[in-house]
Amino acid sequence: MYILINIRPVSDLRNKFPEVEETVITTNSPVFLTKNGYGTMVLMSIEQYSALTDPIEYALDEADSAAKESKIRYSGADVFRRVRERIDGAEI
Incomplete structure (x- = not known):
């Protein structure tokens, strides 16, 4: 099984929140957020x-x-x- 890790810039929370939210919910996997090229946080659903x-x-x-x-x-x-x-x- 191949798992795609979703990495996005933290600015996507502000600029593309609905898209990021949809990704988290539909893939049931976390989205890793970066700032200036470095990991800063992980976004996941409540589930x-x-x-x-x-x-x-x-x-x-x-x-x-x-x-x-x-x-x-x-x-x-x-x-x-x-x-x-x-x-x-x-x-x-």
Whole structure:
């Protein structure tokens, strides 16, 4: 599958907003905006943003619920040590 990345100058937001909006909505993919030749921001639909953030929000809600039900607490150093151990032990 070939995915075309849409890159446009940020001035298109002012000058061609309906066209940019239509591109975001119909292609269901983000539009990357540049200013003076450098990337400056990404424009995406609310649905795209939700698809990106909803799983994270759900996981954080689950973590909050689990923390309320448990008396166990870990320091930041402990958390990062455990994450590093998992990463180091993961098979590639």
